[in-house]
Amino acid sequence: MNDLTYIKPQNLQEALAELSKKNEATYILAGGTDILISLKEGNIKPQYLLDISELSEIKGIKQEGEYLVFGAATTMQSIAESPIVKEKLPCLVSAAIQMASPQIRVRATIAGNLVTGSPIADTVPMFRALDTVLEIQGTGKKREVKLDDFILGYRKVDLAAGEMVTAFKVPLLKANQKANFIKVGRRNALAISVLNMAVKLTFAADKTVESARVVLGGVAATSVRAKNLEAFLTGKKMTEEVVLEAGNVVLQDATPIGDIRATAEGRKVLLSSRMVRLLEEFIN
Amino acid sequence: MQNISFTLNDKLVKVSVEPQETLLDMLRERLDLTGTKKGCEKGDCGACTVxxxxxxxxxxxxxxxxxDGKSVTTIEGLEKDGELDPIQQAxxxxxxxQCGYCIPGMILxxxxxxxxxxxxxxxxxxxSISGNLCRCTGYVQIVDAIKSLVK
Structure with a gap:
């Protein structure tokens, strides 16, 4: 560990160049709220730490046409405080503000929350439900991938050597769309979620659900699309009966495990009841 | 070792540090500012808040x-000319x-x-103090103290 080198590139090009010429013992340092714990506990042995936390090209939030574009190193706090996010995508504020604590939110970044690949990351289900597209860059190359396709498995994501996530492109909600998020933790602050869930519904003119995107966190090895529930909701009007039945249907989409935060059985009960509560807001 | 300079409690300081050294360890071990407490070391307790x-x-x-190049305030920087900061007094x-261990973090x-x-x-x-744990559970008095300063 004594041969660790800290590198702070001055711009994105320099960061990508450093990333491409170093080896697999190069780790990206963004908010540091996860990686510094792994470093201290000896779970990772980096040779190079590449600090991207202050690269202006990948920080901040701006509207580009029908998208809100979030720089990958945007912090939870910046999202929570952003007037444009509060106005256009308040559901993301709700996800960001419930993560960890003020001290963590001011450092932790959206890309960090994603690339660690945790099944219980607080902001991933909402970004997924909103059909976010990621911009990924390596030296001289840039690609886009849907967040749905980026998550490959437990703590596995679609990032090649030399690549980093540079932006999150989130489609703005249209007048006939609505989205929201719920987190269930054992306490309010600093709780790693027991589970969390996010929903985005698109309504047809007759108020039936034209399409549904539902994402569950903490009930499988990765965050997952609740495909059975999505199919169940599609074509239906959001009535109390439909919402209550949705609480049962969603169980087909979950394969929870038991851990220190909850038993598998407990997670199912929570998933069912909280999904009902979340969908109640969509009754029209 | 890397050389850094930053503003610490309104004074410019220069320090040589190891790349993996945390701000917490530098404050406590190199600069002898032990008012910043070491609790869980993983961001759960807030005792090390600056x-x-x-x-x-x-x-x-x-x-x-x-x-490097930034400004850091620790609990030692709050008192001015022998006068406690109003938050400390409150x-x-x-x-x-109570036991006092969480208090520097709570105050900051x-x-x-x-x-x-x-x-x-x-x-x-x-x-604002939801990231700071008090295991004496004296939250009510802590909130009262902060409320007494609201303008």
Whole structure:
């Protein structure tokens, strides 16, 4: 560990160049709220730490046409405080503000929350439900991938050597769309979620659900699309009966495990009841 | 070792640090500022809270090299010319200090809030210290102390 080198590139090009010429013992340092714990506990042995936390090209939030574009190193706090996010995508504020604590939110970044690949990351289900597209860059190359396709498995994501996530492109909600998020933790602050869930519904003119995107966190090895529930909701009007039945249907989409935060059985009960509560807001 | 310079409690300091050294360890071990407490070392307890460029952060989750060129305030920087900061005095007046271990972090979290927002609501006060654990569970007095400073 004594041969660790800290590198702070001055711009994105320099960061990508450093990333491409170093080896697999190069780790990206963004908010540091996860990686510094792994470093201290000896779970990772980096040779190079590449600090991207202050690269202006990948920080901040701006509207580009029908998208809100979030720089990958945007912090939870910046999202929570952003007037444009509060106005256009308040559901993301709700996800960001419930993560960890003020001290963590001011450092932790959206890309960090994603690339660690945790099944219980607080902001991933909402970004997924909103059909976010990621911009990924390596030296001289840039690609886009849907967040749905980026998550490959437990703590596995679609990032090649030399690549980093540079932006999150989130489609703005249209007048006939609505989205929201719920987190269930054992306490309010600093709780790693027991589970969390996010929903985005698109309504047809007759108020039936034209399409549904539902994402569950903490009930499988990765965050997952609740495909059975999505199919169940599609074509239906959001009535109390439909919402209550949705609480049962969603169980087909979950394969929870038991851990220190909850038993598998407990997670199912929570998933069912909280999904009902979340969908109640969509009754029209 | 890397050389860094930063503003610490309104004074410019220069320090040589190891790349993996945390801000917390640098403050305590190299600069002898042991008012910043070491609790869980993973961002759960808030005992190590300091103010970095106006924001409360866990100093156990920031590398020392990352504060190069920045401004850091620790509990030692609050008293001026022998006078306690009003937040420190309020904590004493309201009986908010029991064992005292969480208090430097509590005070810096509330200072970060009050510097930005001199008139916070009770909910904003409680949110501002939600990353600071008090195992004596003296939260009510702590909130009272901060509330007594609301303008």
């Amino acid at each position: 103010i970095l460029d106006g924001e409360a952060v866990n100093s156990c989750l920031v590398l020392a090299v990352q504060v 904590f004493i007046d309201k009986g908010a200090v 979290s509330s200072k970060a809030l009050l510097d930005k927002n001199p008139s916070p609501t009770e909910e904003e006060i409680r949110t």
